[in-house]
Amino acid sequence: MTALWAADAGGTTTTAIHPGTHAITTYGPINPASTGPDTADRTLRTLLHDIARSLDGAPATGWLATATVDLTDPGTEPDRLRRLARDAGLRGHLLLSNDALPWLVAPPLGGRGVALVCGTGTGFIAAGDHPRLARTGGCEYLGSDEGSAYDLGIAGLRAAVRADDGRGPATTIGARLTAAHGHTPAELARRLAATAFPKAAIAALAPAVTAAWLDGDEVATALITAALDELVLGVRAARDRAGLTGPLTVAAGGGVLRECPPLRTELDRRLRTELDAGHVIPVTEPVATVHAALHHTLSDGPPRPPDGPAGTATWLIDLDPPPHRTPQPPPPHPRTGDPQITIGLCLAAWGGTDLTTALQHATHIGVHTVDLPTDTTTGLLDLTRWSHDPDYRADLRTALTGVTVGCVSNSRDTQLLLGPHGPHTDPVLHGTPQAKHDHALRHAQDTIRLAADLGAPHARLMLGVPDLTRWLSWWHSTVTWDDNITAWCEHAHPILTLAAEHGITLLIEPHPKQVAYDRTSTRRLLDAAARTEPRATVQICLDPANLAATGHDPVDAVRGWGTDLGAAHAKDLQRHTTAHPPTGTGWSRYGPGPAIRFRALGAGDLPWPAIVAALLDEDFHGVLYVEHEDALLPREQSVHVSTRLLRDLLPQHAPQGRTW
Numbered sequence: 001m002t003a004l005w006a007a008d009a010g011g012t013t014t015t016a017i018h019p020g021t022h023a024i025t026t027y028g029p030i031n032p033a034s035t036g037p038d039t040a041d042r043t044l045r046t047l048l049h050d051i052a053r054s055l056d057g058a059p060a061t062g063w064l065a066t067a068t069v070d071l072t073d074p075g076t077e078p079d080r081l082r083r084l085a086r087d088a089g090l091r092g093h094l095l096l097s098n099d100a101l102p103w104l105v106a107p108p109l110g111g112r113g114v115a116l117v118c119g120t121g122t123g124f125i126a127a128g129d130h131p132r133l134a135r136t137g138g139c140e141y142l143g144s145d146e147g148s149a150y151d152l153g154i155a156g157l158r159a160a161v162r163a164d165d166g167r168g169p170a171t172t173i174g175a176r177l178t179a180a181h182g183h184t185p186a187e188l189a190r191r192l193a194a195t196a197f198p199k200a201a202i203a204a205l206a207p208a209v210t211a212a213w214l215d216g217d218e219v220a221t222a223l224i225t226a227a228l229d230e231l232v233l234g235v236r237a238a239r240d241r242a243g244l245t246g247p248l249t250v251a252a253g254g255g256v257l258r259e260c261p262p263l264r265t266e267l268d269r270r271l272r273t274e275l276d277a278g279h280v281i282p283v284t285e286p287v288a289t290v291h292a293a294l295h296h297t298l299s300d301g302p303p304r305p306p307d308g309p310a311g312t313a314t315w316l317i318d319l320d321p322p323p324h325r326t327p328q329p330p331p332p333h334p335r336t337g338d339p340q341i342t343i344g345l346c347l348a349a350w351g352g353t354d355l356t357t358a359l360q361h362a363t364h365i366g367v368h369t370v371d372l373p374t375d376t377t378t379g380l381l382d383l384t385r386w387s388h389d390p391d392y393r394a395d396l397r398t399a400l401t402g403v404t405v406g407c408v409s410n411s412r413d414t415q416l417l418l419g420p421h422g423p424h425t426d427p428v429l430h431g432t433p434q435a436k437h438d439h440a441l442r443h444a445q446d447t448i449r450l451a452a453d454l455g456a457p458h459a460r461l462m463l464g465v466p467d468l469t470r471w472l473s474w475w476h477s478t479v480t481w482d483d484n485i486t487a488w489c490e491h492a493h494p495i496l497t498l499a500a501e502h503g504i505t506l507l508i509e510p511h512p513k514q515v516a517y518d519r520t521s522t523r524r525l526l527d528a529a530a531r532t533e534p535r536a537t538v539q540i541c542l543d544p545a546n547l548a549a550t551g552h553d554p555v556d557a558v559r560g561w562g563t564d565l566g567a568a569h570a571k572d573l574q575r576h577t578t579a580h581p582p583t584g585t586g587w588s589r590y591g592p593g594p595a596i597r598f599r600a601l602g603a604g605d606l607p608w609p610a611i612v613a614a615l616l617d618e619d620f621h622g623v624l625y626v627e628h629e630d631a632l633l634p635r636e637q638s639v640h641v642s643t644r645l646l647r648d649l650l651p652q653h654a655p656q657g658r659t660w
Contacts, residue, residue: 002061002092004298005051006291009066010099011120011150012200012255015287016047018054024287025050029200031068036197038562041084042619048088059092063294065099065286071125071135071313078315079535085319086503087457094317095294098138100125101313102293103251103283105306110296112249114238116231119254120203121145124234125313126242133313134241136234141199146230149256153205155223156212157192160185163219171219176208203255210260224263232270239275248275253283341615342623343646344369344406346569349628349635351378355399361636362403365643369404371460371625374447375412377428383410387446393453400454406623407507407541407567408451409460415513416440417491418464418484437491440464444495452502458566459499460507460541463492465515471591481515485525488515489532496533507541507566512550512590516540519557526564539566543627544611545573545598549590555610558618565620570642571627572604573597586631598629601642612649624650 003019014027029035030044051062069077078096085094100123103115114126122145123138137144145151160177162168164185174185181188188205192198212220239248250271257264264282271277283289297306306314345367350358358380362370374383385392412428417440419425421433429439444461451459466487470479499506508516508525516522522540529538542565544554558568576582576595586597601608615624624646630638 002298003055003058004291004294005054005060005062006287006294007047007062007064007066008099008102008287008290009064009068010117010255010286011067012203014043014047015285016051017287017291018051019060020054022288024285030066035200041563044081045084045088048085048090052089055090057089057091060090061093061095061294061298062090063095063097063102063290063297065097065102065290067099067121067123067138069096069098071098071101071133071138074315076534078317082317082319083503083537085317087505090319092319094319095297095314096317097314098123098125099286100138101133102290103253103286104133106251106289106293106296108279108281109249109251111306112244114235114242114244114248114250116235116250116252117254118148118231118252118256120149120200122148122151122231122234122254124238126238126244128242128244130243134238136237136241147227147234147256148254149203149206150199151230152209152223152227152256153202155226156209156220157185157189157202157205159219159223161189169219172212172215172217173208173220176211177205180208181205206256207259210256210263214260214262228263228267228270231267232274235271235277236275247278249279249281250275250277251281251283251289253286253289257282258284340619340621341612341650342369342406343367343643343650344371344567344623344625345639345643346371346373346409346625346627347380348373348375348378348409348411349639351375351380353380355380355396359399359403361639365640367626367643368402369406369623371407371409372400372405372450372454372456374408374410374443374450376443377412383443383446383450386450397454405451405454405456407458407460407625408447408454408456409507410443410447411460411462411509413443414440414447414461415464417444418466418487418515420464420466420468441491441494445498448495448499448502448504448506451504456504458505458507458539458541460509460567461495462509462511462514463488463495465513468513481521482524484515485521485528488525489528492529493532496529496536496538500533500535500537505537505539505566507539509541509543509546509569511543511546518547518550518552539564541567541569541625543569543571545569545571545604545606546590548573548606549575549593549596551593554606555614558611558614558620561618565618565622567622568615568620568624569627570601570608570624570646571629572599572601572606572608572642574599574604584632586629597631598627600628600630600633600638601626601645603630603633603641608645609649612646616651 005019007016009030011031012029014030016025027047028043030040032040100115100117104127111127117123124136126134141150156173159171160174163171164174177185192201209220209223213224268280271280345362347358347370416425416436421436429436448459466484470481470484510516510522516525544557547557548554574597582595587595589595626639626642628635628638
């Protein structure tokens, strides 16, 4: 039988059973409503990478039960999970469902009865003779969650505030909150109101209410009674909507009931006396129930959604990669002691030589992750030959043994997709605008296919810009930069589709010669790309020097991207600020501003210690690729200087922090 794994994602914690073990591992929440989308994504990536490491490349079947999924419409969650799971290196199949559904599927309910979740939130689902599931509640804390930890926490906090300011009866809840959290109820309320995602923190106040109830506090007793009323009401409504008759079987669990056994006992009593519940099954460890549901579902054949109404609320996701992809082992998730940021090298610096020479220099300076350019202007590889010559393809894989290709890129050929199509791009290819467009599209798609063949997670493409004059506003004209974004989406659609099919993340690099040239245009392009092809993952490769060349703050430039930041480039910048023309070599202009030239790190004006610190503060876990564009230093020396400075700035193991 295939290896099995299971994960239960509630509002406050996520627990998992890894393949081949019954041990339970605990993670933070992956529900964006509880912690925000960036943190939720990072936690989910950690979970999936851990499971992939335990499988060591073998296929497996898992079940992820999460409160983020509705019973009738999973939204974009299957695509998101497929992408993240494939990025992690998971193979096999994944069942996705709401967090309460496995309780209904697992024995002894076996698909008939009511499941009651009472944790950070509440939800009720039932199945009987009707062809579809019945649900009550489960609409997040703005629409439901009565009787939950959040409900008890907010009610207890308000009761304590009212007692303190004379608007309500005395209660011991306030003293318990102060003892547990170090703030008066009023202070605690203000602090929580100022947080972006207070749901889990408010749910953590519930134990003060249950403890006061156990001690006979009248206010707490009223709150607990109201919560029990809501729980019984939710089960009754789910039962009636499902058409269940006769003795009722209820599976009940969640953090509130687990942490307060007397409350579970009282709920059990009320369900039996008021709803004729013949059996109330305690779900003491939700992830074990998810695992049991998975085992029960797979007992009679290959992976598939469970039989009956529950099958309509479970989605089967195929995690096997596209047939032409031969992925490298996934990069391990950072552990304590591992570097957070990896130093990489853009091999374009060795354009005009050959791939063997470029790789030898990368090895010599101790950089093992590379950006592999496919541009015809560099000559490091022949992408056209690769597309039709299997022997050349095999030789390329052999040549790259011992290095990790973190990104496959093209900046020159693909620029011709959107142009400009005049003499500006003739050095790459002479021809008509259509010929240039077709050349660019072919090279962009083959670059993605090469990335998939090599197992590289990223393909970085610079697709050009139709009209740079849209930078400016024109009198009485309706032309704006959004027209460039529309054109980008139209022409890049087949590229986005191919990247999605191969599981490759497309990187765009903000640059004055691209549609994405600053924070605003980049954000708008990312949003437009997501609408154009929702299955595709598009992130940015940020080069602070490019943005600083047009006047932007290089430290601020790296902040605020969250998971949209896929990679970064490292080079320095000199800016000529006097009225006299600059002397020397390497000077150029990025628009009408002062002349600039790029340098090795430390030889220019950019505050690279502050830039690196900002990347660390932003929790960037990716590759920082060294670029060589220094006209004053030989490339070997330039790259050595830059990598040495980065090694001095980046922590090579976990810092100890302040020790005095």
